[in-house]
Amino acid sequence: MIMDVDESDFSQKVLLSCNPVLVDFWAPWCGPCKMLAPVIDELAVEYAGKVDICKVNTDENMSLSSKFQIVSIPCLILFINGLPVQKILGFRSKNEIKKIVDIHI
């Protein structure tokens, strides 16, 4: 399941999560982000129970984009124990993303 996260619950759902969390920073005007959406859906199913998958709308949560220095989307950030351990930029295939995530978990 994919959770929509915003400024108010980011700490609780991402930073304090026991599981690793992959956060998809996206915006409605971004074509490549829309193309990535079905890939994220598939990842959520495959990683169920192991990695939480969240989405952050960068338009509505500008403080989060600025905190994590996001100036280019789509951008995925993997958080483990509250720390950003890996940034994945641009459109990537499911296998590419899995390869990168699997190194950390």
Added chain:
Amino acid sequence: MIIYDIIIVGAGSAGLSAAIYASRAKLKTLLLEKNRCGGHLLIIDLLENYPGFYKGISGFDFAIKLEMQAKEFGTEIIYDDVLCIENKLNVKKVITANSIYESRTVVIATGTSLKKTNVLGESKFIGRGVSFCAVCDAPFYKNKDVLVIGGGDSAVQESIHISKFANSVTIICKNDKLKAIKVLQDRMLIHKNISVIYNAIPKEFYGKELLEKVTIMDVNTQQKKDLKINGVFIFIGLIPNTHFISNLITNEFGYILTDENMNTSVSGFFACGDVRKKQLKQVVTAVSDGVQAAVSAQNYIEENI
């Protein structure tokens, strides 16, 4: 093993159009795509010169429609990276990262990639201030100062888009005038926060975590100057994606040579869209190329196999 009638490599406007016509003509059609359907369409904010779409359509929406139409007629789409193609007697072997596919004909529709400057610091700051996609990244530069490198249609069009967000947009152009078409240059003049520095090229990108400064050089005087900026967008041209086929098919600087029916130097191989050597690279001409390639492939099958 299944033998396809037609394998199309690349699912941008040209490849998807070829797939629509081929599958509608009942050819067994496979479309191979490395990433996602749409190609350059995905970075077009508003496609406003495609005839019939009054007031324009977003590149993304257009791509989705093409993809749905191709699937509707029976096109099979597989996401895989083509590594090379072997031309055997009557059959073409398409070797991908994960499999091997066989086909009677092959259509190359792999388009182009955006050219990099290869200037010091560029790769370090990709995604940290250096961008190749204004539609994706311009909104992050609200009230910031942005540099655009290039002088063609894309550079000017994207500068106009960025100027709606940024405080200032400075275009640096290596020639003494812009190459962009007049309608775009005229439109640029309305946007008072866009300025142009002529005869200049980038030399180095600097910053800590994010990009902060770019050194540019005047090509005549060799004089260097630092510009404080928050982002750089690079639109300096394209390179054809033909590495996997360049030893098989005649090309010029990587662009595949074809006749007006999209036949390449090797029979049963066709090319369409931006990957082909041609003058006008537009969505509408890519679509037209794709359709012609599909019909030529169909004729080839009827005559030869």
